Amino acid sequence: MTEPTPDPGHTPTLVGRSSSHFTRVTRIFASELGVAYALEVVPDLRSANAADYAGNPALRLPILRTGATAWFGALNICRELARRAPAKRHVVWPEHLTDARAANAQELATQAMATEVTLIMSQLAGTPKDDAQLAKPQTSLLNMLTWLDDNIEAARAALPQDRDLSYMEVCTFCLVTHLEFRKMLDTSAYRALTAFCDEFGQRASARATLYRFDAP
Ligand SMILES: N[C@@H](CCC(=O)N[C@@H](CS)C(=O)NCC(=O)O)C(=O)O
Known part of the structure; x- marks a missing residue:
């Protein structure tokens, strides 16, 4: 069974880059699923500071912040977006x-x-x-x-x-x-x-x- 989403009313923040293919995967999912989000840009991919990647220890983007929770990686993020979708999609x-x-x-x-x-x-x-x-x-x-x-x-x-x-x-x-x-x-x-x-x-x-x- 799917875990309940802790803060369904809160607009999530996608931490990524408009030039990144893994980020675009999640943005296409958000658009197709009708889920609003804010985009926070990671300024420099060479940074070795996990704080620049919303705490992702892998030092990679994208990450989705949903309140106090962070989802690391495109597939995890797409699944969380699907759980938040206002209408069920196949x-x-x-x-x-x-x-x-x-x-x-x-x-x-x-x-x-x-x-x-x-x-x-x-x-x-x-x-x-x-x-x-x-x-x-x-x-x-x-x-x-x-x-x-x-x-x-x-x-x-x-x-x-x-x-x-x-x-x-x-x-x-x-x-x-x-x-x-x-x-x-x-x-x-x-x-x-x-x-x-x-x-x-x-x-x-x-x-x-x-x-x-x-x-x-
Ligand atoms: N497994 C991750 C891979 C993400 C990834 O490699 N992202 C690239 C940007 S598109 C990145 O963070 N590169 C920084 C690096 O390789 O140090 C996912 O599926 O999201």
Whole structure:
């Protein structure tokens, strides 16, 4: 049984960045689920002070503050948003994916997001692109995108037709659009992923959460 939400009337605060793909996942969920929130920007991803990440010891964003409680990580946050939603929506969560292609698409979308974070953090640290340590994550990212491009249609076809939203599709959308936004790579050659993003990008939730760099 779902735990009761301790302060359902209180507007939660999302601690994140408008340029962050994990943050965008939660913002799309909030928009789709009709849950209002305030956005508090983490100014510098290089900070090693947990207080800058609403107390998240992993020093990562996003975090959702709900009164005295903090929810660490995008999936936790999306689940809490769903508990707060004024109307019940049909959300397909990772644990609902019993088709191997859909489940693997979920795994690779979130892994590719994490790999992109590794590459961006190394850029911020001034590591040269041709550093030997980056060769494997770079290859892994390309491999995962190729797999996702080859399988996204079948993975989506395996989802319940009557869904309002799936975590897998939101993550995949936020990943691919973020690679373009951060100029990590040109994604236009990934035809199936591009077609998916064009379609998903028509949603009001996607239009309302376009990536941008927050003012310093
Ligand atoms: N498991 C976390 C990962 C979050 C994550 O990696 N966020 C990035 C920004 S999009 C971050 O905080 N990067 C800072 C760092 O890697 O030090 C989630 O699902 O939210």
